[in-house]
Amino acid sequence: MKTPILKIEGFGKHFTLHEQNKRIPSSHNVNLEVYAGELTALIGPTGAGKSSVLKGIYRTYLPSAGKILYRDKNGVEVDLAQADEYRMLQLRHEEIGFVTQFLFCLPRQSTLDVVAHPLVVRGMSREAARTKAAEMLTALNLPERLWSISPATFSGGEKQRVNLARGLVARPRLLLLDEPTASLDPVTAERVIAL
Ligand SMILES: Nc1ncnc2c1ncn2[C@@H]1O[C@H](COP(=O)(O)OP(=O)(O)O)[C@@H](O)[C@H]1O
Ligand SMILES: [Mg+2]
Incomplete structure (x- = not known):
């Protein structure tokens, strides 16, 4: 059992x-x-x-x-x-992740650093964490031109992809997702479910 x-x-x-x-x-x-x-x-x-x-x-x-x-x-x-x-x-640091419907971020932090953050918290180097973050953002279809700027002004669907990338990147044992595909197009929604 x-x-x-x-x-x-x-x-x-x-x-x-x-x-x-x-x-x-x-x-x-x-x-x-x-x-x-x-x-x-x-x-x-x-x-x-x-x-x-x-x-x-x-x-x-x-x-x-x-x-x-x-x-x-x-x-x-x-x-x-x-x-x-x-x-x-x-x-929360080590095992349980939560992707809310809303993105909270510092105004001047780049998207890449926002997504890399959970890995840095777990002790990974900033460079290695940013590489992993880039892979996840690619998988979620977020255009590369957006990676170096802050997600503060992104559209709802772009913010949601940043949020999801940050939630998925550290592969928590338990990932809580609140309305994870609500503002995504059908193709990206399928990708999220597959990930
Ligand atoms: N912080 C809060 N203070 C008062 N009422 C709340 C709070 N959070 C949620 N509620 C109420 O609890 C109920 C359930 O909300 P919620 O869990 O957000 O529902 P769902 O996610 O299924 O739409 C709603 O009636 C909501 O207004
Ligand atoms: Mg709800």
């Missing part, structure tokens, strides 16, 4: 608006298992709570209920709903 890399049990998230004394439910009783080498998709209408599940796994949000059992590269199981901040930072 296969062991899941990620097992979510009874995950829930709600937000409390203190000033209005209101409780906004976001995700409720989410259960799922994710296995190595597989693509797992969360589907549902807008507002169903899909992004909230991903943000709970990455701990952008602290979950309100449930367990998020992740098996790390040493085979140790960690509940991401309970893990301390230091452990989460370590896992």
Whole structure:
């Protein structure tokens, strides 16, 4: 029997608006298992709570209920709903990646350096990291004339390809993708799924 890399049990998230004394439910009783080498998709209408599940796994949000059992590269199981901040930072650097719908970047950093960054964080030299970044940007069809400038002014689809390249380049064990192909043309969307 296969062991899941990620097992979510009874995950829930709600937000409390203190000033209005209101409780906004976001995700409720989410259960799922994710296995190595597989693509797992969360589907549902807008507002169903899909992004909230991903943000709970990455701990952008602290979950309100449930367990998020992740098996790390040493085979140790960690509940991401309970893990301390230091452990989460370590896992984000080494094992878990997140590609959001939005790109956050420093204004004067070149696209190549934005994409190379996760590899530099893991100890690769800047030159080697930039070579890997260039390969990934080529695979994702981002024109070479854009590599030396900042993605700040790119179109939605160009930004999304930079974001995806940065998420894919370090080959994290668990990659969380939020609407990864939303602003891409069909050919690039196919490439992303293949990668
Ligand atoms: N930070 C937040 N504060 C308050 N409500 C939020 C917050 N984030 C998400 N929500 C609410 O939680 C619900 C689920 O949102 P989300 O997880 O983004 O859904 P989906 O990704 O499926 O469209 C929505 O009603 C949304 O308004
Ligand atoms: Mg969403």
